[in-house]
Amino acid sequence: MSKHLEIERRFFVNQHGERPWRTGGPGTSITQYYLDGDLIRLERGGIVYNGTTKIVELEQEMVHMYSGQTSWTARIRFRDAQTKFTLKWKMTGATAIELEWPIERGLGEQIVTQRDHPYVEKRRYEWTGPDGFVWEVDEFEGGLDNLIVAEVELPSEDTPVVLPDWVGVELTGNRGWSNASLARRKTELTRDEMN
Numbered sequence: 174m175s176k177h178l179e180i181e182r183r184f185f186v187n188q189h190g191e192r193p194w195r196t197g198g199p200g201t202s203i204t205q206y207y208l209d210g211d212l213i214r215l216e217r218g219g220i221v222y223n224g225t226t227k228i229v230e231l232e233q234e235m236v237h238m239y240s241g242q243t244s245w246t247a248r249i250r251f252r253d254a255q256t257k258f259t260l261k262w263k264m265t266g267a268t269a270i271e272l273e274w275p276i277e278r279g280l281g282e283q284i285v286t287q288r289d290h291p292y293v294e295k296r297r298y299e300w301t302g303p304d305g306f307v308w309e310v311d312e313f314e315g316g317l318d319n320l321i322v323a324e325v326e327l328p329s330e331d332t333p334v335v336l337p338d339w340v341g342v343e344l345t346g347n348r349g350w351s352n353a354s355l356a357r358r359k360t361e362l363t364r365d366e367m368n
Contacts, residue, residue, distance in 0.1 A: 177238065177270050177271055177272055178264075178268060178269070178270060178271075179261075179268070179269045179270070179271040179326065180267050180268045180269075180326065180327050180328065180329060180330055180332075181267060181324045181325060181326045181327065181345075182267055182324065182325055182327065182334065182343065182345045183322055183323070183324040183343070183344040183345050183347075183350070184322065184323050184324070184336075184340035184341060184342065184343050184344060184345075185321070185322060185340070185341040185342045185344060186310060186321035186322060186323050186339055186340055186341065187339050187340070187341045188319065188321055190339065191339075192339075193300060193337075193339070194298040194299070194300035194308065194310040194323075195298055196300075197298065197299060197300065198298075199296075200296045200297050200298040200299075200312075201252055201253050201296070201297050202252070202253060202294075202296055203250060203251070203252045203293075203294070203295050203296070203297050203311075204250070204251045204292055204293070204294050205248050205249070205250045205251075205292060205293050205295075205352055205356065206248060206249045206250075206284075206285040206290040206291070206292040206356075207246065207247070207248050207290060207291045207292065207352075207353045207356050207357070208222060208247040208248065208249065208284070208290060209288070209290075210244065210245060210246065210247060212224070213245070213247050215231070215236065215239055215240060218230060218231055218236060219231060220239075220258075220260070222247075222284055222287075223284075223287055223288075226280075226283065226284055226287070228258050228274075228276060228280070228284065229258055229274045229276065235272055238270065238272065239260065239272070242262045242270070244262065245260045245261065245262050246260070246261045246262070246263075246351075246353050247259070247260050247261075248261070248352075248353070249276075249281045249284060249285055251278070251281060252297075254278075255275065256275065256276050256277065256278040256280075256281040257273055257274065257275055257276065258273070258274050258276045258281070259271060259272065259273045259274075260272040260273075263348065265330070265346075266330070266345055266346030267327070267330045267345050267346060268330060289360075291353075291356035291357045291359065291360040292356050292359075292360075293313060293315075293317060293352050293355055293356045293359065294313070294314040294315035294317075295311040295312060295313045295314060295317075296311070296312045296314065297309055297310065297311050297312075298310045298312070300337075302325070302334070302335050302337060303335050304333075304334060304335045306325050306326075306327065306334055306335075307325070307326070308323050308324070308325045308337070309323065309324050309325075309326075310322075310323045311323070311324075313355070315359075316359045317355060317359055320355075322344065322350070323337075323339075323340055
């Protein structure tokens with residue numbers, strides 16, 4: 174299971190001042206759609222969405238992992254030319270189980286157009302700290318403008334990391350600021366504006 178563990182710390186980013194994470198290039202464009210977990214089923218060794226669309230086939234190890242937990246967060250991520258389907262289950266503050274598969278872009282587009290899914294849009298930059306850890310800095314767009322969040326993946330929860338001076342309040346373990354929560358909150362705000 175260890176290869177499926179994701180341990181990361183997340184922080185708000187101070188927006189005033191320089192943005193050193195941009196020095197490495199233009200970043201990559203990401204759109205993440207969050208699927209309705211009630212519509213995801215394990216059928217004949219694969220993940221099926223909305224009763225009809227088979228997304229991926231699971232190896233036996235993953236069947237056991239998936240079956241052993243509830244409340245998975247499911248997303249489809251479009252990142253430049255890549256499309257990935259991800260299942261994530263939060264374990265503790267900084268640790269989650271993450272199962273991820275590349276899928277055909279056409280399949281991803283077919284799934285996200287079946288219904289109105291919450292989503293986030295962002296531009297991701299990578300910045301390497303003085304200790305060698307790589308930070309992913311997300312500048313959100315499309316209704317979440319002016320929000321910047323940085324995260325760093327670590328080998329363990331107690332691994333020391335040098336915090337750059339441009340990070341602010343830590344968000345690790347605060348589910349209200351997860352990408353899935355932000356997507357749902359943005360969708361609710363958009364609906365309120367339309368009424």
